[in-house]
Amino acid sequence: MMRTILYLPLVLLAACGGEPLPENTVASNAAEPALPDMPPDPPMPGPQPEADIPGISAEPHAQPVTPAQTMAEEPGPAVAAAVTQRYFDRIAAGKADAAWELWDDDGRASGMTRRAFADSFKRYATYRATVGTPGPMEAGAGQRHVTIPVEISGTLRDDTPFAMAGTVTLHRTGVIDGATAAQRQWRISSADLTPRPVAVPPPTATARYACADGAQIDATFDNVAGTASLRHGEQTLGTLRQQPAGSGIRYAGDGIELRGKGDDATITLPGQPPLTCTASR
Structure with missing residues (x-):
């Protein structure tokens, strides 16, 4: 018992610096020396890992890209108006079957078959349309819409004059995954045209x-x-x-x-x- 008690002070003395520690011995209470500030490691040669994509592989950016920025380079309202003018030009030229192709969903948005659509215009002798200034392009869920005012006049086969006015709405899909080239083109999705009184001039x-x-x-x-x-x-x-x-x-x-x-x-x-x-x- 006496031998054990005498040995403990010697151990404590060595740990407190009285004697050097044996080689390969680590003191649990010793403070690690401070390291100087070092510059970040240079990038490794070769391809670097891709940066995180906000909203996909990383948290959404604090200021996400707006729809206006997304649509900046897409065909806008002016192109939609040109498609509308082409549509009515085909009808005026007696090519209603070709005009049917400018309806959305491969013509099905017209609610008629190609032949029925063409037959519905056979009662017109003359057909003229004035395409107005298109409204702004509206976006939502990857889809685009533009509404355009239109005025129509002409005569029926019996020389009776007629007039209509209203709007035509065009649709296209934005530049999104899975959208085909055809889906990204402006096509007519609906037309709201109502008859208007026709002023008949005196003889x-x-x-x-x-x-x-x-x-x-x-x-x-x-x-x-x-x-x-x-x-x-x-x-x-x-x-x-x-x-x-x-x-x-x-x-x-x-x-x-x-x-x-x-x-x-x-x-x-x-x-x-x-x-x-x-x-x-």
Whole structure:
């Protein structure tokens, strides 16, 4: 017992620095020396691991990519309007079967077969459409939609005039996994067109134009024949035929041209500069 007690102080003395510790002996209470700050290890040569993708392999980014950024390079409303114009141009050209192809879901969104769709337009003699300014592109769940205003006019086979107005909505799939090239193209998904009253002009109408040079020119319009006869006093200036016009009226013939919109008109006589005229009431 005495031998054991004498041995313990010797062990404690060695641990406190009185004697060097034997080789390969670690003191549990010894403090590790502080290491100097070291620069980060340089990247290893060769391919580096891919960075985390927010929302997929890492936490979502604090400021995720917005739909507007996602759609920045996709076909926008202007392309949708061009598809709409092509659709109505095909109908006006008597190619309704080809217009059917511009409906969504391979034509099925029209609710009709190709043949039934084409047959439904056989009652029209003339068909004209004015495509308006498209609205903004709407996005949701990888899908895109654009609504476009449209005005339609023309005549039936029995010469009865008709008019319609409303909207056409187009759809496409965004650039997402699994979407085919066809699905990413604008196609018509629905049309909301309602008949509008048609103003039927009287068979004939007259107007007297007071022009800037002091002259007065009388015009007699034959709305059945599509002509306009111009007179200056007792002199007949000529008979003009109705011409296509974006808006207002346009008649030309015998070297004379009459253009007008509302009460304002321009009359050009042979060899003379255009006259600015106003219809008097």
